[in-house]
Amino acid sequence: MNASFIDMSAHAGSSLDSLNEWVAQVAALTRPGAVHWCDGSDAENDALTAAMQADGTLIKLNEKTHPGCWLHRSDPEDVARVEHLTFVCTTDRDDAGPNNHWMAPTDAHAKMDALFEGCMRGRTMYVIPYCMGPIDSPLSRCGVEITDSPYVVANMRIMTRMGAPALARIEREGHFVKGLHSTGELDPDRRFIMHFPEELAIKSYGSGYGGNALLGKKCHALRIASHQARTEGWLAEHMLILGLKNPQGETHYIAAAFPSACGKTNLAMLIPPEGYLKDGWRVTTVGDDICWMRPGSDGRLYAINPEAGFFGVAPGTSKKSNPNALASIQSNTIFTNVGLTADNQPWWEGLDEGEPVTDWRAEPYDPAKRPAAHPNSRFTVSARQCPSYSPESENPAGVPISAIVFGGRRPSLVPLVFEARDWTHGVLIGAAMGSETTAAATGAVGVMRRDPMAMKPFCGYNFADYFSHWLDFDNGSNKLPKVFHVNWFRRGEAGDFLWPGFGENLRVLEWMIGRVKGTAGAVETPIGNLPAASELNLAGVDLSAEAMEKLFGFDQTGWRQEFASIGEYLEEYGPRMPQALKDEQRRIAAQLEG
Ligand code: O2Y
Ligand code: MN
Numbered sequence: 394m395n396a397s398f399i400d401m402s403a404h405a406g407s408s409l410d411s412l413n414e415w416v417a418q419v420a421a422l423t424r425p426g427a428v429h430w431c432d433g434s435d436a437e438n439d440a441l442t443a444a445m446q447a448d449g450t451l452i453k454l455n456e457k458t459h460p461g462c463w464l465h466r467s468d469p470e471d472v473a474r475v476e477h478l479t480f481v482c483t484t485d486r487d488d489a490g491p492n493n494h495w496m497a498p499t500d501a502h503a504k505m506d507a508l509f510e511g512c513m514r515g516r517t518m519y520v521i522p523y524c525m526g527p528i529d530s531p532l533s534r535c536g537v538e539i540t541d542s543p544y545v546v547a548n549m550r551i552m553t554r555m556g557a558p559a560l561a562r563i564e565r566e567g568h569f570v571k572g573l574h575s576t577g578e579l580d581p582d583r584r585f586i587m588h589f590p591e592e593l594a595i596k597s598y599g600s601g602y603g604g605n606a607l608l609g610k611k612c613h614a615l616r617i618a619s620h621q622a623r624t625e626g627w628l629a630e631h632m633l634i635l636g637l638k639n640p641q642g643e644t645h646y647i648a649a650a651f652p653s654a655c656g657k658t659n660l661a662m663l664i665p666p667e668g669y670l671k672d673g674w675r676v677t678t679v680g681d682d683i684c685w686m687r688p689g690s691d692g693r694l695y696a697i698n699p700e701a702g703f704f705g706v707a708p709g710t711s712k713k714s715n716p717n718a719l720a721s722i723q724s725n726t727i728f729t730n731v732g733l734t735a736d737n738q739p740w741w742e743g744l745d746e747g748e749p750v751t752d753w754r755a756e757p758y759d760p761a762k763r764p765a766a767h768p769n770s771r772f773t774v775s776a777r778q779c780p781s782y783s784p785e786s787e788n789p790a791g792v793p794i795s796a797i798v799f800g801g802r803r804p805s806l807v808p809l810v811f812e813a814r815d816w817t818h819g820v821l822i823g824a825a826m827g828s829e830t831t832a833a834a835t836g837a838v839g840v841m842r843r844d845p846m847a848m849k850p851f852c853g854y855n856f857a858d859y860f861s862h863w864l865d866f867d868n869g870s871n872k873l874p875k876v877f878h879v880n881w882f883r884r885g886e887a888g889d890f891l892w893p894g895f896g897e898n899l900r901v902l903e904w905m906i907g908r909v910k911g912t913a914g915a916v917e918t919p920i921g922n923l924p925a926a927s928e929l930n931l932a933g934v935d936l937s938a939e940a941m942e943k944l945f946g947f948d949q950t951g952w953r954q955e956f957a958s959i960g961e962y963l964e965e966y967g968p969r970m971p972q973a974l975k976d977e978q979r980r981i982a983a984q985l986e987g
Contacts, residue, residue: 408567409560412537416520419539419573424511425518431546433556441543450544454728455737461725464739465544467602468579469754472730473769473835474604474611474653476850479586481616483854490855491965492845501587505573505596508583512575512598516541522560522569523553525614525685525699530789532627532685532697534618535563536570538608545574545606547727548773551702553609570594570617572608576601588612590620590853603704603729603771614683614699616853623854623862627687631847633661634679634696634792636783637902640672645906646785648684648696648874649798650823650847654769654831656881656894657681658705662717662781665899668933674899677783678717678776679792681705686794692872695791700776707731707770709743714895717781718772727773732758732765741766768838795909800879801828801844806951807880809892809944810901811921812908816867818921819876821977824860825959826878843962857969864973875909878921883943891940900930918947919984949985956982 420428431437442463445451454462481493482501489495496504519540526533538549549555563569572595577583584599595612597605604611618629632648639645651657661681665674680698689695703721707728710718722728732740732749740749742764749758749765758765776782785792799822801807813819823846830840843849845856852859866873879901881894904924907913915922926945936944960978963970 409564411567412563412569415571416539419509420518422506423509423513423518423541423575425513425541426515427517429517429519431519431521431550431556433550433559438547438550441546445543445547451727453737454739458736458738459723459726462722462739463727464731464733465727465729466753466755467730470581471579471600471602471605472767473602474850475581475584475586475600475835477836478584479588479850481588481590481853483591487969488854488858490852490857490969492849492852492856493854496587498589498591501589501596505585505587505598508577508585508598509573509575509596512577513541517543519543519546521546521549521555522563523549523555523609524559524562525553525609525618526697527787527789528554528558528562530697530791532687532695532789532791533699534570534621535559535566536572536609536613537563538572538574540574540606542574542576542601542606544601548607548704549609551727551773551775552607552700552704554701568593570613572613573597574606574608575599576606586612588616588853590617593617593621607704610683610700610704611851614685615848615851618685618699618853619848619851619859620853622685623858627685628694628863628866630684630686631682631851632684632797633657633681634684634698634794635661635663636677636679636785636792637899637906638673638675638677639906640674642673644677645795645909646679646696646792647796647798647902647905648686648794649800650826651800652802652826652828652831652844652847653850654706655800655802655828658703658718659715659895660898662715662779663899664716664781664896666896666933669899674903676781676899677785678779678781679783679786680776686791688866688871689790689793692870693793694866694871694874696794697791698776698786702773702775703779704771704773707739707741707772708764708766708768710741710772711743711745713745714743717779721774721779722772725775725778728770729773730767730770741770794874796877796905797874798877798879798905799823799826799846800881801826801847802831802882803827803880804829804882804884806948806955807878807883808923808946809881809883810877810879810904811918811923812905812915813876813878813921816873816876817864817973817977820860820863821974821981822876822878822921823863824856824974825962825978855966855969857966857971860974861971864971875905877905885937885939885943891936891943893934897934900934904929919949919981920947920952923947953982953985956985
């Protein structure tokens with residue numbers, strides 16, 4: 394082993410003993426050529442990126458148009474999260490629930506350790522201390538990822554608070570989530586993402602891509618954190634957080650859960666329509682993917698974004714869909730699996746300008762063969778580069794949440810927006826969420842599936858227990874946010890989207906805040922409170938009669954069938970499913986019969 398890389402002495406004899414011990418154990422198992430403790434410095438990053446440029450892991454993009462930007466091409470068989478290879482390993486199978494693939498912890502450790510055996514020979518093992526959330530926030534939690542991928546190091550540096558300050562916090566607290574990762578041979582048959590919530594540990598082998606490899610993100614901040622949150626009385630959610638400032642100067646914070654690749658980044662960075670801008674409406678971005686929240690001393694839910702960057706979907710990002718994202722990624726960005734123009738600029742489908750000459754597999758672009766950018770191609774960029782970035786993202790106390798929004802891709806039945814009558818109804822709305830699948834994970838695209846609270850791929854324990862945990866927040870003293878459901882994806886008979894979406898979604902957010910403040914009206918229906926079309930500011934939006942009917946109407950027959958299906962879904966979880974949720978479903982189903 395290259396001793397010049399090892400600096401264990403600096404961490405000896407402190408409360409870092411357990412970290413040192415674990416690093417030594419991993420090194421003994423994986424046999425790296427060198428061990429490097431990451432400090433997160435610019436110098437370290439410069440050295441790593443230079444080495445990756447030299448070996449072709451990173452390709453320098455046009456320095457004039459995209460200073461500090463890089464392209465990485467992943468293995469073509471390693472382009473998305475792999476839900477079928479992702480496991481939650483609890484002692485009791487029922488604790489993982491029917492919503493997770495399960496393996497007994499001893500079997501899973503044995504399987505993974507056999508894969509890790511000697512896998513880092515001749516490679517450098519990087520030790521990445523990181524903090525999820527502002528470094529000085531009581532809501533934040535730390536972890537350490539060990540990886541043999543410098544690409545992972547560079548991404549973790551953008552996505553988390555990584556390096557010396559995180560190590561100092563770990564030393565103070567004495568505990569951290571342990572994540573072990575190796576790209577291995579990138580063989581899909583030797584690829585597993587294993588979670589051990591009872592040990593606060595993760596083992597990931599055989600993928601170098603996104604959520605499979607950047608362990609701070611989905612593995613820690615959702616699967617492990619959701620388990621931690623349950624035991625500690627908070628919530629770890631797949632939600633964006635935005636601040637909505639009205640012309641009176643009040644800011645309301647909204648947390649919104651949408652399944653993968655359903656526009657969370659676009660909504661988090663929304664630019665209001667012209668008239669709203671003139672009137673003084675503004676949206677600020679706290680987070681685009683993950684939200685940790687807990688009740689404050691006033692009983693309201695306070696939220697932090699545990700991440701420090703965005704790992705956003707490139708295709709479809711344009712001046713029209715998300716000018717803030719586009720502005721963010723002009724510099725210091727890592728692009729993964731996008732196409733290239735003749736002058737080495739990144740390119741993807743939906744970008745307003747430029748023409749691709751090379752596709753994401755480094756072949757000459759041929760639209761008959763494949764798109765220029767992989768549908769799940771990504772950009773990794775610091776949140777601070779976003780023009781709508783909220784300084785409140787750094788507030789250690791978090792931001793108070795006024796409204797929680799659930800939403801999915803529902804081509805039929807589900808109206809534009811409705812409001813839950815109370816918290817229990819809100820939990821049912823979240824639990825019943827359905828959406829069409831997208832390219833964010835491997836598998837079929839466009840298939841309807843239930844995705845409760847957009848957490849189907851990410852909840853680290855049994856959904857029935859998760860719903861109970863949500864219900865428990867209604868304890869009589871908490872002042873909980875109002876809950877809403879939205880559907881930006883309703884289609885007409887001709888298959889076209891009926892709602893313009895993007896910036897126009899602000900009109901819906903305005904109605905929600907009106908409901909929170911008690912200034913906006915609603916029509917009561919069995920499924921919840923809907924705005925009369927006149928309650929929404931639709932000035933300047935051209936909606937057909939079909940759109941008005943489908944976006945603001947309520948189809949009793951269709952909902953009767955939907956509620957029968959929701960009832961069957963809840964039953965799949967057996968006796969652990971909270972009675973209060975089943976009662977709520979039955980109450981509404983009975984009303985729909987009437
Ligand atoms: O992590 C990946 O490999 C892609 S999926 C993803 C990336 C960023 C944010 N969210 C998701 C998701 O699947 O929800
Ligand atoms: Mn996500």
